[in-house]
Amino acid sequence: xxxxxxxxxxxxxxxxxxxxxxxxxxxxxxxxxxxxxxxxxxxxxxxxxxxxxxxxxxxxxxxxxxxxxxxxxxxxxxxxxxxxxxxxxxxxxxxxxxxxxxxxxxxxxxxxxxxxxxxxxxxxxxxxxxxxxxxxxxxxxxxxxxxxxxxxxxxxxxxxxxxxxxxxxxxxxxxxxxxxxxxxxxxxxxxxxxxxxxxxxxxxxxxxxxxxxxxxxxxxxxxxxxxxxxxxxxxxxxxxxxxxxxxxxxxxxxxxxxxxxxxxxxxxxxxxxxxxxxxxxxxxxxxxxxxxxxxxxxxxxxxxxxxxxxxxxxxxxxxxxxxxxxxxxx
Amino acid sequence: xxxxxxxxxxxxxxxxxxxxxxxxxxxxxxxxxxxxxxxxxxxxxxxxxxxxxxxxxxxxxxxxxxxxxxxxxxxxxxxxxxxxxxxxxxxxxxxxxxxxxxxxxxxxxxxxxxxxxxxxxxxxxxxxxxxxxxxxxxxxxxxxxxxxxxxxxxxxxxxxxxxxxxxxxxxxxxxxxxxxxxxxxxxxxxxxxxxxxxxxxxxxxxxxxxxxxxxxxxxxxxxxxxxxxxxxxxxxxxxxxxxxxxxxxxxxxxxxxxxxxxxxxxxxxxxxxxxxxxxxxxxxxxxxxxxxxxxxxxxxxxxxxxxxxxxxxxxxxxxxxxxxxxxxxxxxxxxxxxxxxxxxxxxxxxxxxxxxxxxxxxxxxxxxxxxxxxxx
Numbered sequence: 108x109x110x111x112x113x114x115x116x117x118x119x120x121x122x123x124x125x126x127x128x129x130x131x132x133x134x135x136x137x138x139x140x141x142x143x144x145x146x147x148x149x150x151x152x153x154x155x156x157x158x159x160x161x162x163x164x165x166x167x168x169x170x171x172x173x174x175x176x177x178x179x180x181x182x183x184x185x186x187x188x189x190x191x192x193x194x195x196x197x198x199x200x201x202x203x204x205x206x207x208x209x210x211x212x213x214x215x216x217x218x219x220x221x222x223x224x225x226x227x228x229x230x231x232x233x234x235x236x237x238x239x240x241x242x243x244x245x246x247x248x249x250x251x252x253x254x255x256x257x258x259x260x261x262x263x264x265x266x267x268x269x270x271x272x273x274x275x276x277x278x279x280x281x282x283x284x285x286x287x288x289x290x291x292x293x294x295x296x297x298x299x300x301x302x303x304x305x306x307x308x309x310x311x312x313x314x315x316x317x318x319x320x321x322x323x324x325x326x327x328x329x330x331x332x333x334x335x336x337x338x339x340x341x342x343x344x345x346x347x348x349x350x351x352x353x354x355x356x357x358x359x360x361x362x363x364x365x366x367x368x369x370x371x372x373x374x375x376x377x378x379x380x381x382x383x384x385x386x387x388x389x390x391x392x393x394x395x396x397x398x399x400x401x402x403x404x405x406x407x408x409x410x411x412x413x414x415x416x417x418x419x420x421x422x423x424x425x426x427x428x429x430x431x432x433x434x435x436x437x
Numbered sequence: 438x439x440x441x442x443x444x445x446x447x448x449x450x451x452x453x454x455x456x457x458x459x460x461x462x463x464x465x466x467x468x469x470x471x472x473x474x475x476x477x478x479x480x481x482x483x484x485x486x487x488x489x490x491x492x493x494x495x496x497x498x499x500x501x502x503x504x505x506x507x508x509x510x511x512x513x514x515x516x517x518x519x520x521x522x523x524x525x526x527x528x529x530x531x532x533x534x535x536x537x538x539x540x541x542x543x544x545x546x547x548x549x550x551x552x553x554x555x556x557x558x559x560x561x562x563x564x565x566x567x568x569x570x571x572x573x574x575x576x577x578x579x580x581x582x583x584x585x586x587x588x589x590x591x592x593x594x595x596x597x598x599x600x601x602x603x604x605x606x607x608x609x610x611x612x613x614x615x616x617x618x619x620x621x622x623x624x625x626x627x628x629x630x631x632x633x634x635x636x637x638x639x640x641x642x643x644x645x646x647x648x649x650x651x652x653x654x655x656x657x658x659x660x661x662x663x664x665x666x667x668x669x670x671x672x673x674x675x676x677x678x679x680x681x682x683x684x685x686x687x688x689x690x691x692x693x694x695x696x697x698x699x700x701x702x703x704x705x706x707x708x709x710x711x712x713x714x715x716x717x718x719x720x721x722x723x724x725x726x727x728x729x730x731x732x733x734x735x736x737x738x739x740x741x742x743x744x745x746x747x748x749x750x751x752x753x754x755x756x757x758x759x760x761x762x763x764x765x766x767x768x769x770x771x772x773x774x775x776x777x778x779x780x781x782x783x784x785x786x787x788x789x790x791x792x793x794x795x796x797x798x799x800x801x802x803x804x805x806x807x808x809x810x811x812x813x
Contacts, residue, residue: 162640270729300496301667305711305725312720327640330670334713334721353719371645372715373670377694381674385594385649390610 112421113148115350115429119189122150123321124174124289129183131169139395143169145345146183148421151338153288156315156322158336158353160329160368164391166345167325171291174323175207176200187289205235208282212294214274218266224251225262228281235285246284253317254280254310272303276310283318290315291323296331308335329372333357341365344402345394347421351428361424361435364403401433409434456527457484458661459508459629464521466500466507468514473734477503479685480521482760487628488659490652492672492693494708495682498730501665504682505631509548510538525629543570547622549651551634553614557606563617564602571624589620593650612643616650623654630655633665648675669709673697681705684731684741687760691768701763701770701777704742710802724802727795740772747796748774748784 111128119125131144144166151157159167173180176192185192187207192200211217218227228247229236237243248258254276266274275295282290292311296304312335315322326332332339332353339356341348341364349362360366370382392398392405401419404410411434419431466478478500485491493501506512508523510530523530525546533541550556557566567589568582577585583602590598593616606614615635622630632651636644652675655662664676672679672693680690681704689702700706710724728745731737737744743753752773760771774781788796 162642272729301708302496302711302726305713305723308713309723309725312722328713329641330713330715333715333719334717334723336719357715357719367642369715371642373641373644373648373668373673374715375669375673375697375709375712376716377673377697379674381649383649383652385653386646390612 111146111148111346111418112431114421114423116148116150117152119186121152123153123155123188124323125150125184125186126170126174127184127186129170129173129185130181131166131173131178132181135395141394142345142397143394144173144180145397147342147345147347149340149347149350151289151321151323153321154315154319155338156324156336158332158339159323159325159342160327160332160339161342162327162368162391164344164394165342166394167327167342168293170342171209171293171323171325174289174291175204175209205231205285206288207291208285208287208289209291209293210275210278210282210295213298214271214278214295215266217278218274220266223263223265224256224269224277225258227266227277228284231281231285247280250280250284251277253314254283255306256280270303271299272306275299275303275307279307279310279314283314283320286318287320289321289323291325293325294327295324297326297328304331311335329357329368341368344391344397346402347431348403349428349430349432350421351425355425355428359425359428361428361430361437362432363407363409363434363436366436367406401431456524458487458526459485460522460524461508462522462524464504464507464519464523466503466512466517466519469516469518470734475733476736477685477733478507479736481682481685481687483680483687483690485629485661485663487661488655489678490655490662490664490676492676492679493663493665493682494667494669494672494679496667496708496730498684498733499682500685500733501682502633505548505633505663505665509542509546509631510535511548540574543622543627544574544625545627546629546631547625547627548631548633549615549618549622549635551637553611553618553638554606556618557614559606561605562602563604563606563609566606567602567617567621567624570621574625585624586620589624590617592623592654593617593620595620611639612647615639615643615647619647619650619654623658626658626660628660630660630662631665632662634667635664636671637666637668644671651675669712681708684736685733686741686771687769688742688772689770690760691770695768699764699768699777701768701775702742702772703746703748703774703776703781706776707745707747710799722802722805724799727798745795747788747793747799748776748781749788749793749795750774750784 127148128146129144130146133141133143135141161167174185179193225247229243232243251258251261256276296307324335336353339353340350343364349365360369398405400416401414404414413433419433421429421431424430424435424437462482464478464481468475468477481504495501507519519531564586567586571585572582586602587598590601595601595616636647666672676693679693679696681688683704689705707726711726713723726745731741739754739756740758743749758771758773760769763770774784789800
């Protein structure tokens with residue numbers, strides 16, 4: 108598993124975003140290179156929600172940021188509406204980002220603590236929006252209202268006067284004010300309480316319909332990802348393991364890593380028997396020096412000779428269900 | 438085997454076998470801050486038997502961590518007031534001077550904290566951190582302590598324990614650090630372990646391993662454990678009893694199996710409905726809990742959940758419901774209109790008819806869920 112290949116990609120004119128052979132590497136002190144993302148390919152149709160799931164360090168956030176060229180990927184291609192983003196000048200990319208917006212994990216630190224909510228939300232319009240102040244104000248009020256914040260009360264307040272959930276709503280309002288096509292959500296509910304989490308997930312579903320958004324939803328919580336996504340891609344150590352419709356993937360995971368993730372996920376049902384065997388700490392190998400062949404082989408119970416010598420390629424195991432593994436669970 | 442070396446002066450062990458290990462009665466903890474008195478824990482009572490696991494669940498600010506820290510006597514500062522009683526093996530903990538607490542900490546009761554990154558001293562090697570209190574309590578030599586540390590690290594499944602003893606915390610991953618924290622907590626064989634969100638900062642695969650480790654240690658040592666978490670999924674498979682807290686109160690308490698199969702309190706139900714589950718189809722509408730937890734400086738009169746409850750009636754706003762037994766005697770719940778009763782259904786219909794926002798949200802989600810289910 109944890110391999111390459113593009114068998115799972117759809118035809119180019121069907122898709123809004125198409126990523127091919129994306130590689131992101133960072134140089135670290137000591138002349139070493141962190142291979143954060145190592146050649147992944149995926150695509151997203153307009154109006155679709157793609158969930159990216161995996162453990163910390165698997166490269167899911169890096170992938171999200173690479174889509175909007177922050178920073179530019181080391182190599183590979185990112186196309187938005189058939190336009191190659193990696194080749195754009197920084198000015199052209201700046202314009203394009205009005206269509207590609209992002210929200211982050213920590214809602215409180217992503218808002219400027221010294222500014223009023225209305226200024227935070229209106230900021231993107233200073234550059235791209237209507238210049239008329241009353242028009243701007245009307246748009247801010249509208250968007251605050253649709254994320255469930257009362258504009259009358261919130262307008263003049265600072266971020267610290269709001270709870271985490273409300274701050275996340277304000278971040279979402281800011282990201283939507285320029286009417287983007289794609290919203291990249293990087294762990295948007297991980298820092299929130301369970302009750303807030305449900306509110307934000309419902310809100311994202313509503314806004315997606317209302318503003319015809321395409322979502323990329325990055326999270327480590329499998330239940331959250333399943334709830335919001337149409338399609339889910341499982342990542343491991345900079346590689347893609349498995350891509351399928353979310354119901355299909357959760358019902359019949361074929362990658363050993365997807366299976367491991369799902370088996371580890373605590374279900375709120377005491378009648379489910381948990382495998383309580385205490386295992387040794389099997390850790391994520393270093394992305395500086397990833398394993399040869401399939402990157403998951405060091406933790407995989409099914410690993411054989413071929414897994415260390417040959418990298419598995421994406422193959423279709425069931426209709427619209429793709430896996431990169433030499434020993435898929437079928 | 439389970440009895441630890443403690444002088445009789447510290448623990449009156451006369452009735453250890455007869456009464457539960459830990460008996461907490463009407464515990465209150467408040468913090469005075471410039472704005473007023475924050476009543477974080479408002480009258481909590483429970484008992485915990487040797488070898489059993491109690492799960493404590495609730496949102497942030499429900500008082501679950503403060504409760505654990507109050508019993509451990511870890512709420513320091515002049516602005517903290519704790520009243521009520523907490524008896525550990527018959528010994529009244531809240532009356533103990535700090536010096537005797539030092540005899541209990543580590544030795545009799547220990548705690549594992551949420552954040553393994555900050556729970557360890559970054560400047561001290563793992564070996565010293567694991568053996569420090571062992572040497573203090575058991576009075577053994579450096580050499581003996583080191584071999585004990587190797588055994589402990591082996592037990593919590595840390596590979597190459599000898600060389601790990603000479604590592605610093607930053608050289609280990611989060612999961613490994615939490616294993617170290619567990620090793621430290623277990624070193625003197627405590628009879629009671631508080632685990633305060635022990636896996637919240639960890640990845641799901643690591644969480645699974647750490648919970649398995651805690652379960653095994655608890656079983657082999659016949660140790661009692663209080664598992665504090667916000668995650669109903671974590672308590673489901675791993676606790677004997679579960680206590681649901683809201684705004685400093687216990688709102689429901691029963692065996693974990695009974696809780697999930699027959700939830701009585703609207704807050705428990707709301708918490709359960711609001712979490713996404715992998716067993717549900719994707720795009721299942723979640724029933725979010727309306728509003729926010731109350732301000733604990735000025736908690737609402739009556740039931741503290743009433744401002745957010747879909748079944749709220751005038752009585753709920755005026756009179757605080759007592760925590761009383763339902764069905765069999767061991768299931769406790771505090772609600773005037775328990776889930777599933779005719780009164781509860783009538784209250785729901787009445788609130789829908791009156792257009793109460795928090796009730797409509799629930800009604801809409803329930804209706805949405807079933808229509809989506811029939812489509813698929």
